[in-house]
Amino acid sequence: MRRGCGYPVENRNLAGQLASKGLIISKFPMGSAAVPQNFPIRNRIISGMSVGLLVVEGAQYSRSAITARLALDQGREVFAVPGNITSKMSWGPNLLIKQGAKLVQDSATGSASRSNRERQESPAFART
Numbered sequence: 001m002r003r004g005c006g007y008p009v010e011n012r013n014l015a016g017q018l019a020s021k022g023l024i025i026s027k028f029p030m031g032s033a034a035v036p037q038n039f040p041i042r043n044r045i046i047s048g049m050s051v052g053l054l055v056v057e058g059a060q061y062s063r064s065a066i067t068a069r070l071a072l073d074q075g076r077e078v079f080a081v082p083g084n085i086t087s088k089m090s091w092g093p094n095l096l097i098k099q100g101a102k103l104v105q106d107s108a109t110g111s112a113s114r115s116n117r118e119r120q121e122s123p124a125f126a127r128t
Helices: 009-021 036-049 063-073 088-098 107-120 122-126
Strands: 052-055 077-080
Touching: 036 063, 052 063, 052 088, 063 077, 063 088, 077 088
Parallel strands: 052 077
Antiparallel strands: none
């Protein structure tokens, strides 16, 4: 694979398998460098294809916070796992919860909400 494919490096084999047996979706040409300014564009595609977004950790202005904003703009549900209030990496999820993200305290929280949404909007999976 060429430079930039399968970023991070440990995922190159997975990217090769997906390319040969499945599908890789990107707004960038194969071989494009994995540069920081491309992450919000890539994550916009990911959040747009998702039913919801789960944020486990992230600083206030982290990529996960940017992706959560993109998901909300696209009408996706945002879930967040609360973290220790003294940790910088908990700022993002804690703020999202304060702003209305669905609190995830155990594995059943997210799946229950998703099931409710699937019942309310069954065509949601067809929208991309």
